[in-house]
Amino acid sequence: xxxxxxxxxxxxxxxxxxxxxxxxxxxxxxxxxxxxxxxxxxxxxxxxxxxxxxxxxxxxxxxxxxxxxxxxxxxxxxxxxxxxxxxxxxxxxxxxxxxxxxxxxxxxxxxxxxxxxxxxxxxxxxxxxxxxxxxxxxxxxxxxxxxxxxxxxxxxxxxxxxxxxxxxxxxxxx
Amino acid sequence: xxxxxxxxxxxxxxxxxxxxxxxxxxxxxxxxxxxxxxxxxxxxxxxxxxxxxxxxxxxxxxxxxxxxxxxxxxxxxxxxxxxxxxxxxxxxxxxxxxxxxxxx
Numbered sequence: 001x002x003x004x005x006x007x008x009x010x011x012x013x014x015x016x017x018x019x020x021x022x023x024x025x026x027x028x029x030x031x032x033x034x035x036x037x038x039x040x041x042x043x044x045x046x047x048x049x050x051x052x053x054x055x056x057x058x059x060x061x062x063x064x065x066x067x068x069x070x071x072x073x074x075x076x077x078x079x080x081x082x083x084x085x086x087x088x089x090x091x092x093x094x095x096x097x098x099x100x101x102x103x104x105x106x107x108x109x110x111x112x113x114x115x116x117x118x119x120x121x122x123x124x125x126x127x128x129x130x131x132x133x134x135x136x137x138x139x140x141x142x143x144x145x146x147x148x149x150x151x152x153x154x155x156x157x158x159x160x161x162x163x164x165x166x167x168x169x170x171x172x173x174x
Numbered sequence: 175x176x177x178x179x180x181x182x183x184x185x186x187x188x189x190x191x192x193x194x195x196x197x198x199x200x201x202x203x204x205x206x207x208x209x210x211x212x213x214x215x216x217x218x219x220x221x222x223x224x225x226x227x228x229x230x231x232x233x234x235x236x237x238x239x240x241x242x243x244x245x246x247x248x249x250x251x252x253x254x255x256x257x258x259x260x261x262x263x264x265x266x267x268x269x270x271x272x273x274x275x276x277x278x
Contacts, residue, residue, distance in 0.1 A: 023200070054223060070251070077268050084203055099193070107185060116229065154245070
């Protein structure tokens, strides 16, 4: 039990505890804040795995973007201090049973699987220069095509969001 | 670093995925359902990074999958929130039980 394992268990406890509170909290604003803590914990797990670029992206996009968007939409749509209606007891029991069964099933599969062994001696090298070169490369391990497709998707989503959220013309006049 | 095997990271991501699934089953509010979906996507991202780091360290495909999943999750959240705001405008509620016009 060295310091790295202790840090891993602490980060895991933060992620799972904040995640459970995010899906069970009855106040929607508190649920959003717990989701924020869970996402920060996941960024910490990426730092622990030494993939700093993904951790930075996680913080910028999720914590700085998506959670702020969710909090804005909570403020726009409802009274944030109001408690949500509790789900029916039968539904809670069956959902918890389904989630527990699924977790136990997958844990069982992972415990009895023997094939987790790397066959490569090269060290893992996820620095930003490597990622950037590969992202824009047109050779066999390049990701230029999905990069372009995702940029078109972002443009389409931006136009789509404006069209969906825009008030129709006749409503503005009235 | 080497003391923690890959399987323990997989345990964490499995538990996080099923926490998100529990939230998706029990919540009736669209914003909280969206939050549950974000938790599930993050569990998948942890799996991609962990598999890439521990099993295939000589290429970076898992990291690129994670980057694209994060991008698409951001797009999905933006479009979902536009739809939620539109729904709130027409129904004055974002509860899934109140929007049943197309149910039957």
